[in-house]
Amino acid sequence: MEVHRSLPQRALPMVGAWCFLDRFGPQTARMRVEPHPHIGLHTVPWPLVGEVRPLDGGPDAGGATATVVVGDFAGARSPATMHTPIVGAEIHVPAGSRVRLPLDPVREYALVGVAGVPEVHTAPDAATALPDQGLLYLGIHRDGVEVSAQRETTLFLIGGEPFESDIVMWWNFVGRSHDEIVAARDAWESEADDTGTPSARFGHVIGHACERVPAPPLPAVRLTPRRRTV
Structure with a gap:
C-alpha cells in the first residue's frame, strides 16, 4: 500500500x-x-472516496460546501472529541467558481489538494496552484482565503492554534x-x-x-x- x-x-x-x-x-x-x-x-481517519452520511447539512463556506470532520468551521461544529483547538474539514468547490473560506486569525491553517487543481489566492495579486496531494501552508493572522476552481474541486483544510x-x-x-x-x-x-x-x-x-x-x-x-x- x-x-x-x-x-x-x-x-x-x-x-x-x-x-x-x-x-x-x-x-x-x-x-x-x-x-x-x-x-x-x-x-483521525476520514474516507475521501466512498460515502459519509452526516446527520445535518454541511455549512456553506462562501459558496463551497464543507464537511467538518473535527473542530469548528464556517459556523458548524463536529461532534468529535478534541483536546486542543483544531479544525479539519473536507471542502467541495463547484466548477467555475471562486469562493472565500472564512478563517480564524488566531489559528494557523494549511490546505491539502484532494481532487482538481484549484488556485489559492493568498494575496490580491498572488495565486498558487494546489495540485493533488500538495500542501499549501497559509500561516496565521488570516480571516479568510479565496479559492477558484475551473472544475469541481475537493480540498482538505487543517488548522489550529499554533502549538508552542x-x-x-x-x-x-x-x-x-x-x-x-x-x-x-x-x-x-x-x-x-x-x-x-x-x-x-x-x-x-x-x-x-x-x-x-x-x-x-x-x-x-x-x-x-x-x-x-x-
Whole structure:
C-alpha cells in the first residue's frame, strides 16, 4: 500500500496540533495493519472516496460546501472529541467558481489538494496552484482565503492554534523528550510475548492474538524536537 505523507515536513513539522497527515488508497486489496502502539496523539481517519452520511447539512463556506470532520468551521461544529483547538474539514468547490473560506486569525491553517487543481489566492495579486496531494501552508493572522476552481474541486483544510511546546516525534510516538520516547519503546518491546496477553500500557486489540508490529531500532543519536523554519 502506497502512503503519501504531507506532514511532517522538515521546515513545517506541525500545523496547529496536526503532526501527521497521511493519504492512502483507494485500493482493492484488503488492508490489514497489525496492532501497534501510539503515544501523544489521536488518529483521525476520514474516507475521501466512498460515502459519509452526516446527520445535518454541511455549512456553506462562501459558496463551497464543507464537511467538518473535527473542530469548528464556517459556523458548524463536529461532534468529535478534541483536546486542543483544531479544525479539519473536507471542502467541495463547484466548477467555475471562486469562493472565500472564512478563517480564524488566531489559528494557523494549511490546505491539502484532494481532487482538481484549484488556485489559492493568498494575496490580491498572488495565486498558487494546489495540485493533488500538495500542501499549501497559509500561516496565521488570516480571516479568510479565496479559492477558484475551473472544475469541481475537493480540498482538505487543517488548522489550529499554533502549538508552542516542543515535541519529539519518532515512529508512532509523540512525546516531550527523548527519554519519554525511549520509555514508550521499551514498554512496547518488553510486553511482547507469544501468549496474546494484553499489554499493561497499550491494551489489547480485539480480534488479534499475538500479532503485533515490532518497534524499529532507535537511532544512535539523541532525539531532538522538531522546530519549524517557516
